Amino acid sequence: MREGPDIARIASLVGDPARANMLSALMGGTALTASELALEAGVSLPTASSHLSKLMEGGLLTLASQGRHRYYGLAGPQVAGMIEAITGVAASVGPQRVRPGPRDAAMRVARVCYDHLAGEQAVAMLDRLVDKQLLLREDKEIRLAPAAASHFAAIGIDVQAKPRRPVCRACLDWSVRRSHLAGTLGAAILDKILAEKWARREKDSRAVVFSPVGRQAFEKVFLA
Amino acid sequence: MREGPDIARIASLVGDPARANMLSALMGGTALTASELALEAGVSLPTASSHLSKLMEGGLLTLASQGRHRYYGLAGPQVAGMIEAITGVAASVGPQRVRPGPRDAAMRVARVCYDHLAGEQAVAMLDRLVDKQLLLREDKEIRLAPAAASHFAAIGIDVQAKPRRPVCRACLDWSVRRSHLAGTLGAAILDKILAEKWARREKDSRAVVFSPVGRQAFEKVFLA
DNA sequence: ATAATGCTTCGATGAGGAATGAACTATGCG
DNA sequence: CGCATAGTTCATTCCTCATCGAAGCATTAT
Structure with missing residues (x-):
């Protein structure tokens, strides 16, 4: 049995399609609100909210409250770098589109x-x-x-x-x-x-x- | 809704504890057999085998058959880089280990x-x-x-x-x-x-x- | 041949977690 | 104050997927 940093925990956070879409959306570098992220991910607001608290708890996001708006953003460059690395692998092993129609x-x-x-x-x-x-x-x-x-x-x-x-x-x-x-x-x-x-x-x-x-x-x- | 590389698919492959342990073990650079990886991951052989076929299908591993041995290894440097990036995030946000041994x-x-x-x-x-x-x-x-x-x-x-x-x-x-x-x-x-x-x-x-x-x-x- | 080893496939079980509507809290506006 | 907007929490349903024992292949040893 292995020890060390809990990489499965972090990866599984990214491993849900809704959360992955949210993180991708945040790769732009701009913080977004829960509703915007719900739209991006294609899920309802409660679902998005639940995902966002998981990402927060996992330390992948930061939260800036401004009035009744709550802006979520990536926690830092290290997180962004990780998403980029995963995206790179996904793009290279992914199903190369057969032929652009x-x-x-x-x-x-x-x-x-x-x-x-x-x-x-x-x-x-x-x-x-x-x-x-x-x-x-x-x-x-x-x-x-x-x-x-x-x-x-x-x-x-x-x-x-x-x-x-x-x-x-x-x-x-x-x-x-x-x-x-x-x-x-x-x-x-x-x-x-x-x-x-x-x-x-x-x-x-x-x-x-x-x-x-x-x-x-x-x-x-x-x-x- | 976002499009592009299916990052959730890749991340969810790493997001299972057993698979994460296997991938970590393979970060050593040497290819390992299914039994060795089952041991590392702390699961039974059938379970490990199932995980390994998923990782193969996801393009994260390569397989070299030699006689009745089947050696699994990381598919390439890009995959290794991704694991390293995830490990980095996990180490920095994770519960700072009580005491580094x-x-x-x-x-x-x-x-x-x-x-x-x-x-x-x-x-x-x-x-x-x-x-x-x-x-x-x-x-x-x-x-x-x-x-x-x-x-x-x-x-x-x-x-x-x-x-x-x-x-x-x-x-x-x-x-x-x-x-x-x-x-x-x-x-x-x-x-x-x-x-x-x-x-x-x-x-x-x-x-x-x-x-x-x-x-x-x-x-x-x-x-x- | 037969046996032994290494590994995969099958079938059944069970638990975790993703999803949603409804209810609840908080902030802003007139 | 009352109403609207933004967001979270709750309870429930549902389904995927990890797990293991048993059985099935394949390769090597005797």
């Missing part, structure tokens, strides 16, 4: 990620917004630059309001393996894309398909 | 990590190699400096050959919480240490114990 191709270009845009388009957009100094990338976090308010106001997006959810969030794109923009700003931009009918959602899929005209408009506004 | 002290100084050296000695060695500008630390990666080839050749280690595995890799040390050297170079150095009989492996443990003479030789070559 046409739907998958569309998914890689643009798709919905919960409430914001993901895929190549989304990654390019975030890069461009940072280039134009409208957003500031700080380590794994993203902040609004001073110039952002007026710029986004001009295209009908208000970034001044203080909602319960962070305005900007980095979300790791699983197809491109780089970050795209989440948070309320990311959500507002997706709303605009759909409201302006620049693109439509594929039926029963997360894919987002731009029309030729819509793509031009999108590029003019966000990739110029 | 003598074996633990030896483990902290020097131990085998799959196929290379870990512990205080290993961390000090990497620091020194970087100081001497034989290795270049870049972010989380490690590269060979131009001067490396001739230096290592002089002590009988060839870093020119292009293997499929990286020559240098950083591996986070769970006891010191800093990186040590993995990769083919790390493995070659451990080989040399054991071949020169500077140190011997503790029986039934991952600890590596240097002899007084061996330590001097090691320090002269790698810590000078």
Whole structure:
């Protein structure tokens, strides 16, 4: 019989699909609320709450209470490194997708990620917004630059309001393996894309398909 | 809902105490039979066999059949790195062991990590190699400096050959919480240490114990 | 051959834990 | 104060999966 650090205890915490999804969501580096994490994991709020207390007890998470909001975040870089290591193994032994079909191709270009845009388009957009100094990338976090308010106001997006959810969030794109923009700003931009009918959602899929005209408009506004 | 690599599947494989013990035992680097692993894990042979087939199916182990013996080993350095990362988290959040026994002290100084050296000695060695500008630390990666080839050749280690595995890799040390050297170079150095009989492996443990003479030789070559 | 060893498969049992709705607590707003 | 939102706790149901004994294969020894 072996002794030493209880690795089974830690691994089994990550070994539940709901908890694994929560931890993956937190790999963005931003703390999230219990409801957001419940959504990410696809479970009810009580279930999420139960998982979160287990993760807390296991020392994998930190908790910051602000008013009636409770923000959960990864306990530290060491935990993040562990998740990364597990993800690496899972990706390398995982079922290499047999062949990306046409739907998958569309998914890689643009798709919905919960409430914001993901895929190549989304990654390019975030890069461009940072280039134009409208957003500031700080380590794994993203902040609004001073110039952002007026710029986004001009295209009908208000970034001044203080909602319960962070305005900007980095979300790791699983197809491109780089970050795209989440948070309320990311959500507002997706709303605009759909409201302006620049693109439509594929039926029963997360894919987002731009029309030729819509793509031009999108590029003019966000990739110029 | 998240997508991507199935990290829960991998983590849950490690999340069972019996399987975790088996994997820990295999971190010693030597392949073991099912009976030996059953003993390590403290379960019956049928139970162990069942666990082993799950680990195989998950791609975490390799199997080498020799006659009526079947030797199980870790599937590769990536898997070993993952176990090490989980061990690190478990050690830091876990109930700080009441009192580190003598074996633990030896483990902290020097131990085998799959196929290379870990512990205080290993961390000090990497620091020194970087100081001497034989290795270049870049972010989380490690590269060979131009001067490396001739230096290592002089002590009988060839870093020119292009293997499929990286020559240098950083591996986070769970006891010191800093990186040590993995990769083919790390493995070659451990080989040399054991071949020169500077140190011997503790029986039934991952600890590596240097002899007084061996330590001097090691320090002269790698810590000078 | 027959026996012995090493290991896997099968079948039955049992315990842990993941899930949810409903009830409860806490904070914020008008 | 009363209402709404955010979150936790509770009790219950359900199901997966770890476990072991017994039996079945496969390889080596005699």
